[in-house]
Amino acid sequence: MTGLVADMSLAVVLGQICGLIALGFCIAGFANKNDDRLMVLLISANVAFALMFAFFESWTAAALTVLVILRIALARKFQGSWRIMAVMLAVNLVVAVVTWRVPTDVFPLTAAVLGTVGMFMLRGIPLRIVLGLAALSWMLNNIVIGSVGGTLAEGMVLVTNIITIIRLYRLKKKYPDVIEPLLGGESDRRP
DSSP states (O other): OHHHHHTSOHHHHHHHHHHHHHHHHHHHHHTOSOHHHHHHHHHHHHHHHHHHHHHTTOHHHHHHHHHHHHHHHHHHHSTTOHHHHHHHHHHHHHHHHHHOOSGGGHHHHHHHHHHHHHHHHOOHHHHHHHHHHHHHHHHHHHHHHTOHHHHHHHHHHHHHHHHHHHHHHHHHHHOHHHHHHHHTOGGGGOO
C-alpha cells in the first residue's frame, strides 16, 4: 500500500483526496429528502470534483463541473425555465467542444446534459433517477481517468440515491397529500 501511494504523483494524491471529500458531500446530499439541501450539498461536492478533475488533467470534466456549480444555482432559482436550461445546455456543448481531448470525454458531457435537464425540469423521485444516470456517467469517467475517490463517490451517490428513491416512494404511498407538495407533485397544483 505504501508503495502504491509512493508511486503516485502529488497531483494524483491531491485528486484522490478531493474525490474523497466530494464523496462525503454527495452522501450527505443524496441521503437528504429535501431538494434544496440536496442542491446546496451538491455545490460543495462539485467544487471538490472540479479540483479533482483538474488534478487528473481531465479538462472537459473539470470545465463541465464548474458549469455544474452554476447550473445548480440557476436551477434552484429558475426551476422549470426552458430558456435558461437551453442556454446552459448550449454552454455545456461549447465548453465540451473547446476542451475535448479523448473519446471518453463523452461521459462528462452526458452527465452534464442529464444533470441540466434533471435539475431544471424535474423534482423528487424523477430528479433523483436522472441524477443517478448522470452519476453513472461520471463514474465511467472516473474509472477511465483512474480516480479511486471519484469512482467511490459516484458509486455511493448511486447507492444512496436508490435508497432515497425507495424512501421517497414509500412516503409518497403512505402520505400522498403531505409528500406530493414537498416533491413538486400534482397535489400542490390543485386550484
